[in-house]
Amino acid sequence: MLKAVILVGGPQKGTRFRPLSLDTPKPLFPVAGRPIIQHHIEACLRLPELKEILIIGYYPQVQMETFVSDMQNLYNINIRYLQEFTSLGTAGGMYHFRDQIRSGNPCAFFILNGDVCADFPLQDLYSFHKQHADTALVTIMSTEATRQQSLHYGCLVFDRNSGVVSHYVEKPSSYVSTFINCGVYVCSTDIFAHLAEVFYSKSQEYTNYSLINGANGKDQGHIQWEQEVLTPLAGTNKLYAIPVPNWWSQLKTAGSAIYANRHFLELYKNTHPERLANAGTKLSEQDSNLMCTIFPDVYIHPSAxxxxxxxxGPNVSIGPGVTVGPGVRIRESIILENAVIKDHTLVLHSIVGRGSIIGQWSRVEGTPSDPDPNKPFAKMENPPLFNKEGKLNPSITILGCFVQVPSEKILLNSIVLPHKELSRNFKNEIIL
Structure with a gap:
């Protein structure tokens, strides 16, 4: 038996994803028509031995219970949300809920960070881990970045033949390796003995030395997976890595959602072709015998x-209850639940929040510094919100929920917080 653990963090995380995370928990933000972590769940379901998925985080139970219930009803697998009493770090939650993870005596379990987007090769990862089951506590899914990009991720040095990791540094200050940690792991349950050592060491330090050294404000159960577990394991022949060529990205900024949307839509061609509207779509009732123009790939919710x-199209997702009027052109964008795009409006490189309304003949446009998809490392672009001069970076345009854009207005490279009613054109601005 196998299990999977999806780490989703909590409401204090994901600040770079605002305003999209102000009304929807980041793990539940829809990309390609499905909540982010539903893509994780569907990847786990491709493993026949996997029997349970545990979602660990400190979002309030009420924010997650509907999603978990829907997933339980949709898929024939046990899915549970385990709420941390406070932020326990990337490993503290796993240690806190160790009995739930070990229940049923799984031979191994997967760990998937909730902000990772990928064509998850979990079977390949597990097969590699089984080959080294006698010694491996953790096997890391790795990919290759440029020297400059690698500084923003966990970097690892490993033997390409054996997979043994000899050195691991989280976000190094200088170049270490172009191979980075993807935030996807398979672990032996023996890892909990190592987590126990870390926990008791921190407890002793917290008890004996916190007054002398100054308390760090963290609960003693707060454990960082990368710094306090992976780094000490490197060089002990217990930490392994497997490089994979599959598409991979992190969903750190709101702009990265457009990139992830593009690739998940492309994956649907092989995994869920029925979700794509490439062959046609639902139309206005009076025009049901006609089809709108589609440039693949496009997802349209049945209720839209x-x-x-x-x-x-290309690369457009239309959410539930959305209304798209006559003559509208949408490209490289995500339109969320119950939004209204009125006649002859143009929406390019943008995310339109739920319940927002864009008037007739308006233009909502972003001009992202979109990487060349033919370049091998374009997959990891997560540009910061501001450049070195403090100016807003060229980016996608984002409308929070329930924003109203009047007719014949232009919104270019701007971010609009929820519940705003715009009265004029905006360019390169954050509308608070």
Whole structure:
């Protein structure tokens, strides 16, 4: 038996994802028509030996219970949300809920960070781990970055033949390796003995020395997986890595959602072709015999209504209850639940929040510094919100929930917080 643990953090995390995370927990933000961590769940379901998925975080139970219930009903597998009493770090929650993870005596368990987007090769990862089951406590899924990009991730040095990791540094200050940690792991349950050593060492330090050295404000159960577990394991022949060529990215900034949306839509061609609207879409009732123009790949929720004269794609996701009017053009964008895009409006490189309304003949556009998809390392671009001069970076345009854009207005490279009613054009601004 196998299990999987999805780490989702809590409401104090994901600040770079605002304003999209102000009304929806980041792990539940829809990308390619599905909540982010539903893609994790579907990847886990491809493992026949996997019997249970545990979601660990400190979001309030009420924010997660509907999603978990829906997943339980949709998939024939046990899925549970385990709420931390406070932020316990990337490993503290796993140690706190160790009995739930070990229940049923799984031979191994997966760990997936909730902000990772990928074509998850979990079977390959598990097969590699089994080959070294006698010694391996943890096997890391790794990919290759540029020297500059690697500084923003956990870097590892490993033997390409054996996979043994000899050195691991989280976000190094200088170049270590172009191979980085993808935030996807398979672990032996013996790892909990190592976590116990870390926990009791920190407890002793917390008890004996906190007054002398100054308390760090963290609970003694707060354990960082990368710094306090992976780094000491490197060089002990207990930490392994496997490099994978599959697409991989992190969902750190709101702009990265557009990139992830593009690739998950592309993956649907092989995994869920029925979700793509490439062959047609639902239209206005009076025009049900006509089809709007589609440039693949496009996802349209069955409850959305799209006028036959609209043009969608490439790389567009239309959420539930959305209305797209006549003559609308949408490209490289995500339109969230119950948004209304009125007649002859243009939406490019943008995310339109739920319940937002864009008036007729308006233009909502971003001009991202979009990497060349043919370049091998374009997958990891997560540009900061501001450049070195403190100016807003060229980026996608983001509307929070329930924003109203009047007719004949232009919104370019701007971010609008929820519940705003705009009265003029905006360019390169954050509308608070």
């Amino acid at each position: 209504t799209v006028h036959f004269s609209a043009t969608l």
